[in-house]
Amino acid sequence: MNELLLIVEIxxxxxxxxxxxxxxxxxxxxxxxxxxxIISNILCLKIVxxxxxxxxxxxxxxxxxxxxxxxxxxxxxIKNLYKIITCVILSLIFSYFIxxxxxxxxxxxxxxxxNLSYTKLFEIDTRLVISSLISLAISLYLNGQIYxxxxxxxxxxxxxxxxxxxxVQFLDTILFILIYFLGNLPIIDIALMMxxxxxxxxxxxxAATGIIYKGNRLLx
Amino acid sequence: xxxxxxxxxFVICAFTLFFCYKFLGKRGLYGYxxxxxxxxxxxxxxxxxxxxxxxxxxxxxxxxxxxAIYVLIEKENKKAVYTGVNLAFATSxxxxxxxxxxxxxxxxxxxxxxxDITTVFQERLRLVAIYPIVLYGSLSASVYFxxxxxxxxxxxxxxxxxxxxxxxxxxxxxxxxxxxxxxxTSKELVQLIMVSxxxxxxxxxxxxxxxxxxxxxxxxxx
Numbered sequence: 001m002n003e004l005l006l007i008v009e010i011x012x013x014x015x016x017x018x019x020x021x022x023x024x025x026x027x028x029x030x031x032x033x034x035x036x037x038i039i040s041n042i043l044c045l046k047i048v049x050x051x052x053x054x055x056x057x058x059x060x061x062x063x064x065x066x067x068x069x070x071x072x073x074x075x076x077x078i079k080n081l082y083k084i085i086t087c088v089i090l091s092l093i094f095s096y097f098i099x100x101x102x103x104x105x106x107x108x109x110x111x112x113x114x115n116l117s118y119t120k121l122f123e124i125d126t127r128l129v130i131s132s133l134i135s136l137a138i139s140l141y142l143n144g145q146i147y148x149x150x151x152x153x154x155x156x157x158x159x160x161x162x163x164x165x166x167x168v169q170f171l172d173t174i175l176f177i178l179i180y181f182l183g184n185l186p187i188i189d190i191a192l193m194m195x196x197x198x199x200x201x202x203x204x205x206x207a208a209t210g211i212i213y214k215g216n217r218l219l220x
Numbered sequence: 221x222x223x224x225x226x227x228x229x230f231v232i233c234a235f236t237l238f239f240c241y242k243f244l245g246k247r248g249l250y251g252y253x254x255x256x257x258x259x260x261x262x263x264x265x266x267x268x269x270x271x272x273x274x275x276x277x278x279x280x281x282x283x284x285x286x287x288a289i290y291v292l293i294e295k296e297n298k299k300a301v302y303t304g305v306n307l308a309f310a311t312s313x314x315x316x317x318x319x320x321x322x323x324x325x326x327x328x329x330x331x332x333x334x335x336d337i338t339t340v341f342q343e344r345l346r347l348v349a350i351y352p353i354v355l356y357g358s359l360s361a362s363v364y365f366x367x368x369x370x371x372x373x374x375x376x377x378x379x380x381x382x383x384x385x386x387x388x389x390x391x392x393x394x395x396x397x398x399x400x401x402x403x404x405t406s407k408e409l410v411q412l413i414m415v416s417x418x419x420x421x422x423x424x425x426x427x428x429x430x431x432x433x434x435x436x437x438x439x440x441x442x
Contacts, residue, residue: 002326005324008321012318012321023310024303027250027251031251031307035311038259039315042262043318046327046331047328048327048328049328057325061318095255095258095259097232098233099259101228102277105221105268106222106269108267108268108274110408111404114343114403115267117336117339117340118266120336121336121337121340
């Protein structure tokens with residue numbers, strides 16, 4: 001069941017990515033990065049078992065941020081790199097704040113169980129916020145640089161995407177999991193989590209190479 | 221406490237909307253509309269008492285989407301307005317789709333948060349389904365009525381308030397009426413609709429100065 005839903009999730013996300021790309025052009029890609037950074041932070045609260053591995057959701061939207069960014073860089077280069085990263089990070093902070101405020105409201109008697117679940121769910125986890133912000137900012141910056149350099153040297157989209165995904169997702173996974181989990185979980189569990197999460201992200205990132213070609217055609 | 225949080229949400233949304241337009245122009249507003257559509261969606265799952273009346277806490281951010289559209293009507297062309305409306309719709313459809321997928325993933329029974337997140341959204345399946353349709357319908361109708369009133373009265377205040385009075389009534393009736401129908405008694409539902417509508421009107425009036433301030437900003441192309 002979960003495996004089937006994972007495939008559906010991948011299809012939904014990449015179809016919508018292409019729609020945003022076609023309908024709203026370069027701006028759509030930036031908006032996509034903002035939306036997916038927030039969605040991945042919400043989805044990651046749920047842990048499921050996929051192919052026998054326990055993994056938190058949200059990695060598909062997260063990888064799609066980098067795919068959208070690669071389409072953007074392929075088209076526009078890295079002249080707006082800092083602006084885009086700043087926009088994404090500020091939007092993420094804004095949304096954390098709004099969601100955090102919504103969890104602070106005192107519940108009335110109406111619909112109390114659901115309200116309590118909501119509050120528990122969206123109470124801010126400072127460590128999660130810091131780890132997400134740091135890992136996302138660094139990963140986006142590195143992704144931009146690596147993709148652009150490989151594109152300049154070889155000018156092959158699949159190679160630029162492949163190299164940037166392999167390197168950046170590796171660093172991102174290590175950074176996020178170390179900041180978030182170090183001290184809370186045994187080292188062996190952390191290492192296992194890194195391997196599983198990196199493998200899933202890598203597979204999706206590489207499989208999405210075709211999306212970069214399609215997205216780039218749509219922007220022409 | 222809740223009243224203060226409600227007001228803080230309004231102030232933050234108002235400032236963010238204003239600065240998005242001031243520094244990034246219509247592109248900033250597009251970004252704001254997409255962000256607010258999603259955050260309005262998430263927070264519409266929470267009901268809390270404001271001055272002893274239960275209401276949706278999403279109201280300040282939800283109304284700000286309409287204000288952003290009014291700014292686009294005043295300052296930009298027709299195409300820009302419909303891009304804003306389509307962006308809000310696409311964002312909410314995308315988020316609704318991902319929430320549906322999230323609900324149907326089988327959670328780990330040992331993880332309480334995973335069960336909680338499923339519960340929160342599963343109990344409001346109707347709200348998940350109806351939110352994008354209501355948002356799109358309300359925004360499209362708002363654009364139509366705002367333009368109609370603008371032609372007749374030439375006052376932003378009248379256009380914005382009258383549009384809000386009409387559209388938010390229909391919006392609240394459908395969104396709350398359908399979204400919350402099975403999880404509360406009819407008396408509670410009627411109260412929630414009336415109170416939410418009243419708060420929407422109040423917040424819309426509070427947003428009027430923001431609409432005027434944003435309207436005075438010179439056009440920026442980021």
